[in-house]
Amino acid sequence: MTPQAKIAILQHLIQIPSVNDHESQVADYIAGLFAPYPQAEIKKVTYADGRDNLVVTIGHEGPQLGLSGHMDVVAAGDESAWTHAPFAGEVVGDQLFGRGASDMKSGLAAIVITMLEFLEQGTQLPGSIRLLATVGEETGEYGAAQLTDEGYADHLAGLVIAEPSGLDNVVYTARGVIDYKVVSTGKGVHSAQPENGINAIDNLMKFYNAVGPLMAKHTQTDPVLGSLLHNVDLISGGEQINSIPAHAELMANMRTIPAYPNQVIYDELAGLIAQLNAEDGAQLDLSYSFPEEAIPGDPQAPLVQLAKQISDQVCGHDTQVVGSGGANDGAEFLRAKADFTSIEIGPGSNTSHQIDEYVSVKEYLQAIDFYEALVPAFLQQVQEPESITE
The missing domain is CATH 3.30.70.360 (Alpha-Beta Plaits)
Structure with a gap:
């Protein structure tokens, strides 16, 4: 997939005004991207009218890695105060603007494209990937709660949430x-x-x-x-x-x-x-109103350290292992029957929920490279932990 095609997918996602609702339109668009691939298992899980979670599974027998992102965004507020229209996805230089550009349609697009490219290239994964695209994260994480209650996270070996930590941070614990x-x-x-x-x-x-x-x-x-x-x-x-x-x-x-x-x-x-x-x-x-538990986490967990190692290599920086003051969908998914590590790492900027929210196009494209390297490395690590060296 060309960089222009990857950018166009993100722009299309931003052009869907899924403001605290209407996630079904996002789910329909993403499901349509996977529709040409019969090997992709696509399920919509309805929360309410116009609000569908989306679960897409690809790969083979073996360990399963979850990739998660939410489809809702917060309100744009006074749209006349925006320099760049909030639902246009305008690109100026290295910045792509729009509500959700940072939080978190860039992360969602990056994990979707990662899976699409594996399908396009016929990549033989040593396990499977499950996309968990959720509704209602901004107002209570009830999409993640529903998917967890219905068993969609019960067989995960690990979970990566593409929230906008920046690729120089791996979040392993959260309030x-x-x-x-x-x-x-x-x-x-x-x-x-x-x-x-x-x-x-x-x-x-x-x-x-x-x-x-x-x-x-x-x-x-x-x-x-x-x-x-x-x-x-x-x-x-x-x-x-x-x-x-x-x-x-x-x-x-x-x-x-x-x-x-x-x-x-x-x-x-x-x-x-x-x-x-x-x-x-x-x-x-x-x-x-929708309380969430804190995520304790372990900074030395294999998924945490692997994400740091790969981000260092892909992005050429010293990735930090950090905590987050905000809650994320991982608090719900960790209630599943499986015992797994949940981390948060994704593209974004410090403009989430602000006027003229944006993401760096370079970082967005780097995020795809990062996920494409992380997924097979993690699945291989789970299958053969002794083969992974420091």
Whole structure:
């Protein structure tokens, strides 16, 4: 496949506005690229109307390596603020612009093209590759959760997620995330008669004032990821200035570390809610939005070190083995029955989720070379680990 053809595939992906939805259009396009190859097993796994995950498997008997990328992108915001239209895929010099150019349609395109080139060239792989293209990563990783629950990761020997780490970084560990909401229900009355009502804001603030010190007790730090983070980011309540509020709520975001599994946090928050609800007039309700566990990882794992070695060779730089402050689909896939290492490495820039998001064309093309070298090397390593030298 020519470089121009590879760039055109990425441009086409960017031109599909899969903003927190409509991933089926992306899945249909990618499935169409594999359709000429009868040896490719193509499955669409429907999450909701217009939202299909895509699983494509190629190769032979032996170990299986997963290559994963999500098909959704975040909103472009004020499109008039963009210098380059967000859904055009415009190339200027070495930069290809568009929403998802970095996060993460360049990584998705690179792993798709890697598989297509193996098919085109008739490459005899010592195992198989499974593409896991997911929906809903940006809003909860529920596509990866669905694929995991339905067994599509149960036979993986390793997983590479093409998130935009940059090819000079192999991410082997990542923070988890807990988004939670607390709703306080009170009784609204005229503010001249507060004794006849229940102030929902007052009760919510009791939680707010207590939860910070409670989370601050988690003083253990991770040498790579740092400490547990807890931030209350949204608060709302009340109806008007002369009414005792009957409703108030807050939402908080936590970034967890392996030392504190999510269940520890759930238990503590539930305990605090129960304690406050024991007070007269308090009614606090706690809910969660798609929480994810932290990924512990091992920097010396064979897949981690192999990815570093190959990236060094392909790209000519000293690849770093690092952690990530953000969650990724690997947190869901690691719930599968198989025991495997998940890493994150892919093309991208520091413009993800920003105006004029872009990816370096050179790095995008290098990523394809990297994956094409990594896949057979890893499959061979799993089959014959003693043949792999440092």
